[in-house]
Amino acid sequence: MKKAVVLLSGGLDSATALYLAKARGYDVHALVFRYGQRHGKEVRRALAIARRLDCPAQVLGIRLPWRGSALLDRSKPLPQGGKTTHGIPLTYVPARNTIFLSFALSFAESIGARRIFIGANALDYSGYPDCRPRYYRAWQGLARLATKSGVEGAPIRIETPLLHMKKSQIIRLGTKLGVPYQLTWSCYRGAARPCGRCDSCLLRAKGFKEAGMKDPALS
Amino acid sequence: MKKAVVLLSGGLDSATALYLAKARGYDVHALVFRYGQRHGKEVRRALAIARRLDCPAQVLGIRLPWRGSALLDRSKPLPQGGKTTHGIPLTYVPARNTIFLSFALSFAESIGARRIFIGANALDYSGYPDCRPRYYRAWQGLARLATKSGVEGAPIRIETPLLHMKKSQIIRLGTKLGVPYQLTWSCYRGAARPCGRCDSCLLRAKGFKEAGMKDPALS
Numbered sequence: 001m002k003k004a005v006v007l008l009s010g011g012l013d014s015a016t017a018l019y020l021a022k023a024r025g026y027d028v029h030a031l032v033f034r035y036g037q038r039h040g041k042e043v044r045r046a047l048a049i050a051r052r053l054d055c056p057a058q059v060l061g062i063r064l065p066w067r068g069s070a071l072l073d074r075s076k077p078l079p080q081g082g083k084t085t086h087g088i089p090l091t092y093v094p095a096r097n098t099i100f101l102s103f104a105l106s107f108a109e110s111i112g113a114r115r116i117f118i119g120a121n122a123l124d125y126s127g128y129p130d131c132r133p134r135y136y137r138a139w140q141g142l143a144r145l146a147t148k149s150g151v152e153g154a155p156i157r158i159e160t161p162l163l164h165m166k167k168s169q170i171i172r173l174g175t176k177l178g179v180p181y182q183l184t185w186s187c188y189r190g191a192a193r194p195c196g197r198c199d200s201c202l203l204r205a206k207g208f209k210e211a212g213m214k215d216p217a218l219s
Numbered sequence: 220m221k222k223a224v225v226l227l228s229g230g231l232d233s234a235t236a237l238y239l240a241k242a243r244g245y246d247v248h249a250l251v252f253r254y255g256q257r258h259g260k261e262v263r264r265a266l267a268i269a270r271r272l273d274c275p276a277q278v279l280g281i282r283l284p285w286r287g288s289a290l291l292d293r294s295k296p297l298p299q300g301g302k303t304t305h306g307i308p309l310t311y312v313p314a315r316n317t318i319f320l321s322f323a324l325s326f327a328e329s330i331g332a333r334r335i336f337i338g339a340n341a342l343d344y345s346g347y348p349d350c351r352p353r354y355y356r357a358w359q360g361l362a363r364l365a366t367k368s369g370v371e372g373a374p375i376r377i378e379t380p381l382l383h384m385k386k387s388q389i390i391r392l393g394t395k396l397g398v399p400y401q402l403t404w405s406c407y408r409g410a411a412r413p414c415g416r417c418d419s420c421l422l423r424a425k426g427f428k429e430a431g432m433k434d435p436a437l438s
Binding site: 058060061062063064065066092093094095096097098099101102103105106107109110111129130132134135138139141142145146147148150151 | 312318322329348
C-alpha cells in the first residue's frame, strides 16, 4: 500500500487533509510538531484525530529560539478583529512551513512514502508567504532535487488539496469524509472552550456558517 | 553592518565558509546543529571555532527519530576505503541540508540577515543529492518565496562559495583567511584523534597533501 506523510496540526484544515489522503487510498502517517505554540491543545487534538483514524502519528519537538511571532511570543497580542487579509499577519512564524516540510521530506524518504499532504490554504491565509501556490510549486522542484528518491527517479510530491478551497468548501468535503470536527481546535488560545473572538475562531465560524452547518466543537 | 547566518558543523568546509563570510564584511552568526550524530565532538569544535572568531553561535537540537544513515545509526558500519564517489554514500541523511537551511532561513529572517552561508561542496560529495548546484539554485527560489522579507523585496540569499572548489583549494583559501584548522574535526568517529581511515579522514588528508601542507590537526 502506498504511503503518505500528512502534516497534522490539530486544526480543521490539516484534519481534512489527513482524511482526504486516507480516502485516496494512502497508508497515512501523521507528523505533528510541538514548536513552542502558546498552548499544547493543538498537539493533543492532533493525536486524538490520528487515533480516531487509527493511523500512526510521530510527534516532533522543535525549538525555535528566535521568537518573534504572536503564536510563539506571549508578550505579543493575538490578532483579532478580522485583520487577516491586510499584509502579513502577526501570527506569521518565519519559515514555519518550510521547516515542517523539510522534516516531512526526511520522514517520507526514510519510510518510503512518495507523497506529503499539507492542508495549506491560499484564500484564508493569503497574507502568509508560505501559503501561496507559487511557494508550493517551488517546493516540488526542491523535493525532487533534495532527495535520494528524487535522484533515483521516484520524487516525493507535495500535495496541497485544499490550497484553492474556501473554508466552507473544506468543511463540506471533510464532513463527507467523516472528519471528526468536534476534535479539531482552531482557537489561538488554549482555554477549555474556543474564545470565539480571535481571527482563527472568526474564520472558522464564518466557514461553518457559509457551509450551512453547526460547528460540532461548540455543541 | 550587514548580517549573515553561517551553518557551522565543526568540519573544515564550514569553518572556511565562516571565515570567508567574515572576511567579506558580514556580521556573522553561526548556527550549529546537534542532530543525533554518533559523537558530540563536531559540535564542540564548531563552538570553539566560533569562539575563536568571536562570533555568536546558536546551537539547535534536532531529533530525527527516523534513523537510517550511517552517521546517525550506530548499527551501520561507517564507510571507508574511498567509496565516496560511487552512488549515494551510506552517510546520506535524508533531507539533512534541507532541514538545516530551513532553520537557517527562519533564523536569518528573525535577526534581519539577508545571507545564509553554507560550506557545501559539489566535487568531494558528488554523491549527495543536497550538495549539487541545481539543488542550491532551487533553494534560491524557495527562500525568496518562503519569507516575509522575500515578499517585501529583500530576499534572503543562500551563498555556497565553496561549491565548485577542490578540497585543496578550500584549504589554501582558508589558510589565507586564518582558519584554525587545528580546531576543525572531519573524522566520522569521535575518538581522541582522527582515525585516519574513514572516508572523511582520507578526503581531508588528500586535500592537505594536494595543497602541499601539513594538517595542523595531526601535529
